[in-house]
Amino acid sequence: MQQRSEANMPHTRDKASIRTGWEALGLPSSVFRRMCHQGEIALDNSSPSQQRFQALLFDCLCSSGREHPWDRMTGRSFRDLLCYFSWVAPQPDRLLIRTNTADRIASYLLPYTRVFSDGSHEHSGIPGMRVENFSARTIHLRHLPTGGALDLQDRTRSRDSRDMREGLRWELHVRAKSESEDRRSPAHLQPEPSLAEAAARKHWSHETSTFLRSALMVRSNLWFREQGAFLGRPRRSNASHCLRWCHGPSCEEVGRLLTAGPLRIPGASFVPPTHDGDVGILFRESAALELYTPG
Incomplete structure (x- = not known):
């Protein structure tokens, strides 16, 4: 488990309570400190649009078996991706996930789409998801319809932005073969969501839950x-x-x-x-x- 120093704990009127939350979440102190505001752990301070994206991500990653209509990828299912996670941490404007294979996770989340002759369509991956940028250890993703942001941070500290770009390129090359066999094309290469992607809006629309x-x-x-x-x-x-x-x-x-x-x-x-x-x-x-x- 990540080494954590009590000296790095945020100042708060109820330090014991905050420590309990910190230990339950299992986060590095540097990440946890950014989540604390006025003596409380700020887990739900993101914008409504970011919350819609996080709810969408929850639906995908916790889906049962292959029941989610977008869970069409060869190999790992959406729920299988959780085994690669070290931890999940909300940041002020994005969700941060530490993983041992950020490029592979990103390749599974990026969308491929098939449009049939009758106008119907199917998706593999999350419609509207795009790569926004690369930085050291991190692939920055953006869900265009909601504006939600996801940072996939690799556990390997030595990986720079070029390593992340090349790693994702290889993972997408591997995935492209199976997707093309199923006649799905890479929607994630388009700068804007396609009409077929936009038609999936019910999955990220606001609901009471x-x-x-x-x-x-x-x-x-x-x-x-x-x-x-x-x-x-x-x-x-x-x-x-x-x-x-x-x-x-x-x-x-x-x-x-x-x-x-x-x-x-x-x-x-x-x-x-x-x-x-x-x-x-x-x-x-x-x-x-x-x-x-x-x-």
């Missing part, structure tokens, strides 16, 4: 390391999704983390399961999302 799903994405360090979290169909008629996981903390423990203490979601409440096999419910305003673990 957008804030909750964005909040869960930026807190995904709490469960993605267990490699088992995924979105399933909800049981309750008022719930939009059900977040399920197979190992790690209990439903009650996660519910408490999300609604009390330094990592709480503003305005959220939690109703725990009443018996074995039941689901917990995470509420915020009119949005509801189920939490379930069989353990």
